[in-house]
Amino acid sequence: MKLAVPKETRFKENRVALSPDVVKDLVKKGFEVLIETGAGLNSFFEDAAYSTAGGQIISDKNALYAAADVVMKVNAPAADEIAKMKKEAILISFMWAATSPELVDACCKAGISAFSMDAVPRISRAQKMDALSSQANLGGYKAVLLAANTIGKLLPMMTTAAGTIRPSKVVIFGAGVAGLQAIATAKRLGAVVEVTDIRPETKEQVESLGGKFIVVKGDTSIKIEGGYVKGVSEEFLKMQQELVAKHVKEADIVITTALIPGKKAPLLVTEEMVKSMRFGSVIVDMAVEQGGNVVGSELNKTVQKHGVTIIGEGNIPSLLPMNASDLYAKNIQTILLHLADKDAFKWEMDEEITKGSLIVHKGNAVHPSVNKTVNA
Numbered sequence: 347m348k349l350a351v352p353k354e355t356r357f358k359e360n361r362v363a364l365s366p367d368v369v370k371d372l373v374k375k376g377f378e379v380l381i382e383t384g385a386g387l388n389s390f391f392e393d394a395a396y397s398t399a400g401g402q403i404i405s406d407k408n409a410l411y412a413a414a415d416v417v418m419k420v421n422a423p424a425a426d427e428i429a430k431m432k433k434e435a436i437l438i439s440f441m442w443a444a445t446s447p448e449l450v451d452a453c454c455k456a457g458i459s460a461f462s463m464d465a466v467p468r469i470s471r472a473q474k475m476d477a478l479s480s481q482a483n484l485g486g487y488k489a490v491l492l493a494a495n496t497i498g499k500l501l502p503m504m505t506t507a508a509g510t511i512r513p514s515k516v517v518i519f520g521a522g523v524a525g526l527q528a529i530a531t532a533k534r535l536g537a538v539v540e541v542t543d544i545r546p547e548t549k550e551q552v553e554s555l556g557g558k559f560i561v562v563k564g565d566t567s568i569k570i571e572g573g574y575v576k577g578v579s580e581e582f583l584k585m586q587q588e589l590v591a592k593h594v595k596e597a598d599i600v601i602t603t604a605l606i607p608g609k610k611a612p613l614l615v616t617e618e619m620v621k622s623m624r625f626g627s628v629i630v631d632m633a634v635e636q637g638g639n640v641v642g643s644e645l646n647k648t649v650q651k652h653g654v655t656i657i658g659e660g661n662i663p664s665l666l667p668m669n670a671s672d673l674y675a676k677n678i679q680t681i682l683l684h685l686a687d688k689d690a691f692k693w694e695m696d697e698e699i700t701k702g703s704l705i706v707h708k709g710n711a712v713h714p715s716v717n718k719t720v721n722a
Contacts, residue, residue: 347376347377347378347415347416347686347688347689347690348377348378348379348380348413348414348415348416349364349372349377349378349379349380349414349415349416349418349682350379350380350381350382350404350410350411350413350414350416350417350418351363351364351379351380351381351382351385351417351418351419352382352385352407352410352411352417352419352423352427353382353383353384353385353407354385354388354419354420354421355421355424356420356421356661357646358646358660358661358664359388359420359421359661359664360388360389360664360665360667360670361388361389361420361663361664361667361670361671361674362385362386362388362389362391362420362667362671362675363418363419363420363439363671363674363675363678364379364381364418364675364678364679365386365389365391365671365672365675366386366391366395366396366398366399366401367399367672367675368675368676368679369381369396369399369400369401370399370400371679372679372682373399373400373401374400375683375687375688376687376688376689377688378402379396379399379400379401379402380401380402380404380410380413380414381393381396381401381402381403381404382403382404382405382407382410383403383404383405386671388667389667389668389670389671390667390668391671407427408430411423411427411430411431412430412431412432414431414432414435415435415436416435416436416437416438416682416686417431417435417436417437417438417439418438418439418678418682419437419438419439419440420439420440420674421439421440422437422439422440422441422446422449422460423437423439425448425449425451425452428449428452428453428456428458429452429455429456431456431458433456433457433458433709434457434458434459434708435458435459436458436459436460436461436691437453437458437459437460437461438460438461438463438678438681438682439460439462439463440462440463440464440477441460441462441463441464441465441705442462442464442608443462443465443705443713443715443716444607444608444715444716445608447716450705450706450711450716453705453706453709454706454709454710454711455709456709457708457709458706458708458709459691459704459706459707459708460704460705460706461681461685461703461704461705462703462705462713463475463477463478463677463678463681463703464477464478464607465702465703465705465713465715466478466681466699466702466703467698467699467702467703469698469699471699472681472699474676474677474680475677475678475680475681475684475699476677477673477674477677477678478523479523480670480673480674480676480677481663481670481673481674482522482523482524482527482603482663483523483524483527484527484662484663484666484669484670484673485524485527485632485662485663486523486524486525486526486527486528486531486601486603486632487527487528487531487666488662488663488665488666489524489528489601489603489630489632489662490516490528490531490532490535490599490601490630491531492630492657492659492662492665493516493599493601493628493630493657494535494599496628496648496655496657497514497598497599497626497627497628497655498626499511499514499598499626500513500514500536501513501514501516501532501535501536501537502514502535502536502537503536513536513537513538514537514538514598514599515537515538515539515540515596515597515598515599516528516532516537516538516539516540516597516598516599516600516601517539517540517541517542517560517590517593517594517597517599517600517601518532518539518540518541518542518557518600518601518602518603519541519542519543519590519600519601519602519603519604519614519615519639520542520543520602520603520604521541521543521545521548521551521552522543522548522603524603524632525541525543525601525603526551526552526555528601528603529541529552529555529556529557530555532599533555533556533557537598537599538558539555539556539557539558540557540558540559540560540593540597541557541558541559541560542559542560542562542586542589542590542593543559544562544582544586546561549561560589560590560593562582562585562586562589562590583612583613583614586614587614587616587619590614591618591619591622594615594619594622594623595619595622595623597623597627598624598627598628599627599628599629599630600615600623600627600628600629600630600640601629601630601632602614602615602629602630602631602632602633602639602640603632603633603639604633604639605633605636608715609636610636610637611633611636611637611638611639612639613638613639613640613641614639614640615629615631615639615640615641616641617641617642617651617652620640620641620642620651620652620654620656621652623652623653623654624653625653625654626653626654626655627653627654627655628654628655628656628657629643629654629655629656629657630657630659631643631656631657631658632662634646634658634659634660635660635661638658640656642656643656643657643658644656644658645658645660646658646659646660681699681703684699685699685700693707695707
């Protein structure tokens, strides 16, 4: 089976789907691995490293797609690239299929099959395939560093002959993978950390990392599925905003991480809350790609609003491309080896991981999030 790794083309994308170490392992297992020239350079993996690992370097992208039995990417290819894939080839990448109908349509028209890394079920035996978690973990870490590098003060308390500097206060919205890593990183840097999350069960995790949990009384409108918040009422969000507003007012740094799969990110930080913050404070909106948690955040821009710096970096894991690519490569290798051997895919259609991550099968949309017939 020929695995192909094209160079990522998305704006500000520095990651690559396979690392040389993973290529070496896959070649040992009998796969043939084709790498587009320069695919790993932004992750600091040279073509020579892939060649040494047993990969073949291909300069012609069209030839790469035409030869591939399986195309492995971080971000899904554009429609014109999908059209270059041979019929019944297989794509494995992030797809965000529920909000990307044109991508699903392109896969159907090309007669290919497509697995989405963001649709891998969050179950214990799929943990090594969970690219959302591996990348969010890095994102939470880097978000704190972005804020610390931007704010004009220290994070830890410091006692000097000239006086004592008080520690910075960091407020984090969301205690998922990204939020928990942000808590741990901010605490390591010496900040006082407060955290809000609509899932009361996260309180223990927050406190175990040294954060103070801001308790918001839950309601029956909150729906949790697979570890994600799937739905929440406007009334609850308003109540949360009112309670958290005073904490935001006193914060030096605010980091928001709240996402709802397949939907626009919930608005958590209003313009009034931004206005209430001290001059020189910093906000990092980690949900900016899905519409943002913060009024005034702008995708891939750092802006000043009411004296507050709002960082809207859209692809934070890509700022740590060596680690992000290493982890993603292991995620995608694990799911590949679960789904296939060196000769063919197993197509166990009722198996939980296959069923959960398969979006298109041989030109037919099969996932409930994109198949109206299945949903009905």
